[in-house]
Amino acid sequence: MNYRKTISAVCVGVFLMACAPVFLWAGDEPGKLLMKTIDSGLTVLKDPSLKGPEKTQERRQRLWEEISFIFNFEEMSMRALGQHWKKRTPDEKKEFVELFTHILKDAYIGKTDTYSGEKIVFLREKQDGNKYATVQTKIILTTGTEVLVDYRMLNNDGKWTIYDVIIEGVSLVNNYRSQFHSILVKSSYEDLIQKIKEKQGKEEISTK
Amino acid sequence: MRKFVAVTFFFATVLFVAISWGENLSVLAREQYSGETGIDEKVPDKDIIIKNDEAELTSPEQAVSEETPSINTPVPEVPGDETVRGAGISDNDITEKGEAEQPELELAEAETEMPLVKDPLESFNRAVFIFNDKTFHYFFKPIYTGYNSMVPEKARVSVRNFYTNIKMPVRFFNCLFQANVKGAGTEMLRFLINSTVGVAGFLDPAKSKFHIEKQDRDFGQTLGKYKMESGTYFVWPFIGPSNTRDTLGLLGDAALNPLTWVSYFFLTPIESLGNYTYDTVNDVSIDKGNTYESVTKPAIDPYIALQDAYTQNRMKKIKESPDYDETID
Numbered sequence: 001m002n003y004r005k006t007i008s009a010v011c012v013g014v015f016l017m018a019c020a021p022v023f024l025w026a027g028d029e030p031g032k033l034l035m036k037t038i039d040s041g042l043t044v045l046k047d048p049s050l051k052g053p054e055k056t057q058e059r060r061q062r063l064w065e066e067i068s069f070i071f072n073f074e075e076m077s078m079r080a081l082g083q084h085w086k087k088r089t090p091d092e093k094k095e096f097v098e099l100f101t102h103i104l105k106d107a108y109i110g111k112t113d114t115y116s117g118e119k120i121v122f123l124r125e126k127q128d129g130n131k132y133a134t135v136q137t138k139i140i141l142t143t144g145t146e147v148l149v150d151y152r153m154l155n156n157d158g159k160w161t162i163y164d165v166i167i168e169g170v171s172l173v174n175n176y177r178s179q180f181h182s183i184l185v186k187s188s189y190e191d192l193i194q195k196i197k198e199k200q201g202k203e204e205i206s207t208k
Numbered sequence: 209m210r211k212f213v214a215v216t217f218f219f220a221t222v223l224f225v226a227i228s229w230g231e232n233l234s235v236l237a238r239e240q241y242s243g244e245t246g247i248d249e250k251v252p253d254k255d256i257i258i259k260n261d262e263a264e265l266t267s268p269e270q271a272v273s274e275e276t277p278s279i280n281t282p283v284p285e286v287p288g289d290e291t292v293r294g295a296g297i298s299d300n301d302i303t304e305k306g307e308a309e310q311p312e313l314e315l316a317e318a319e320t321e322m323p324l325v326k327d328p329l330e331s332f333n334r335a336v337f338i339f340n341d342k343t344f345h346y347f348f349k350p351i352y353t354g355y356n357s358m359v360p361e362k363a364r365v366s367v368r369n370f371y372t373n374i375k376m377p378v379r380f381f382n383c384l385f386q387a388n389v390k391g392a393g394t395e396m397l398r399f400l401i402n403s404t405v406g407v408a409g410f411l412d413p414a415k416s417k418f419h420i421e422k423q424d425r426d427f428g429q430t431l432g433k434y435k436m437e438s439g440t441y442f443v444w445p446f447i448g449p450s451n452t453r454d455t456l457g458l459l460g461d462a463a464l465n466p467l468t469w470v471s472y473f474f475l476t477p478i479e480s481l482g483n484y485t486y487d488t489v490n491d492v493s494i495d496k497g498n499t500y501e502s503v504t505k506p507a508i509d510p511y512i513a514l515q516d517a518y519t520q521n522r523m524k525k526i527k528e529s530p531d532y533d534e535t536i537d
Binding site: 168171 | 365494503507509521
């Protein structure tokens with residue numbers, strides 16, 4: 001009797017263990033991956049040892065290490081240049097990706113300096129075939145205002161990366177594309193690069 | 209013993225079923241997953257969000273041609289220009305990245321739409337934009353910084369709640385105009401709750417206790433719903449970005465706003481200007497000018513950045529309206 005009981009229990013145990021990976025596999029889905037990354041970013045922001053203005057650079061660096069892998073900067077650059085991307089040489093493309101990454105880093109990592117307990121809530125995700133997904137989240141500010149943030153994600157051989165962030169209907173990539181386009185139709189690519197570099201120079205002076 | 213086997217078998221079956229539905233279950237689990245606190249957040253008006261998303265995905269014709277010579281000149285949409293653009297993007301990079309998903313790239317490209325902005329008055333608008341930017345930095349910012357240091361955030365939120373509650377007719381009637389009876393009912397209910405339990409609107413128990421969301425509906429949206437095109441892009445002094453449609457919308461909202469009538473009948477012009485400015489400063493003080501600065505600060509060309517952000521945001525708000533007809537911009 002006892003023997004059979006043990007056998008059954010072992011069987012159930014083995015069965016349960018076999019089930020476990022099924023739930024673990026689900027971890028690769030875009031929504032979970034995103035929320036996990038956001039959580040790890042928030043952990044850095046909440047870390048008491050990294051608080052305070054004198055730790056700003058260190059905190060930004062740590063945060064960047066935690067979250068940058070999920071962004072697909074090449075795809076973002078490509079989409080931000082739109083039709084103009086095609087006309088660039090590989091070297092120019094590389095330079096542009098670097099510059100654009102820098103812009104986004106400065107702009108959005110810098111915004112986290114004023115983090116004061118805003119909440120980020122997962123709403124839903126929607127997959128469009130195997131390749132594209134939209135993850136909808138909302139940020140609840142301390143004043144109770146809610147900001148809808150959608151992440152457009154792209155599946156690169158099983159690795160989900162963000163290629164656009166849409167805040168209250170405003171797509172980040174489209175916003176830059178409008179700007180780049182309006183500069184490019186009026187002047188040259190070199191001029192655009194010049195403007196981006198100038199902007200960066202200013203940023204560096206203001207953060208130092 | 210038999211009982212034990214039966215129970216084990218039962219649980220095994222349940223587990224098996226659960227796993228075969230793993231997809232659905234994990235979706236459910238994710239729905240309840242909250243990034244920060246793990247609280248099951250109540251999601252407001254889901255159907256609206258979906259509606260918006262689908263509208264975006266299913267309306268590639270709204271995506272603006274990138275072959276457009278200038279962003280400021282209205283160009284009639286060329287049929288089949290999506291394919292031209294998609295192909296344009298894919299050629300080089302695909303070989304570079306060693307991928308061959310051209311059709312999907314096209315799809316994604318169609319999905320990221322770029323609104324067409326008519327801006328024949330650009331040089332004038334740019335001047336006003338610079339004026340507004342200076343006003344913001346040298347007038348509003350010092351004012352709300354001082355105001356913020358004197359008045360705690362909770363009090364400022366209460367003041368905003370109060371003004372929001374008074375302006376209920378704007379949202380209520382626009383819900384009705386947009387044939388959104390449910391939304392109008394929601395607004396009425398919110399008004400009743402907040403005016404009584406919410407101490408004349410200073411608190412917002414309708415949202416915090418009953419989870420009834422505010423319906424942000426304005427007259428510009430109503431006009432958009434009835435197929436009025438956005439028209440020419442305008443930057444108004446102090447007010448900021450607008451266009452023909454939304455300017456009419458502002459007038460419509462002013463007519464629906466009880467504060468306008470209070471000002472008209474009971475207040476001197478100076479008092480009503482003060483009232484209006486106070487409402488505006490209080491709003492900006494809660495936001496700390498974040499929305500404006502987060503658009504213009506990281507921008508390469510702040511004017512275009514603000515124009516684009518405004519246009520994209522308005523488009524989203526118009527599409528949010530139930531049974532929005534997608535055939536128009």
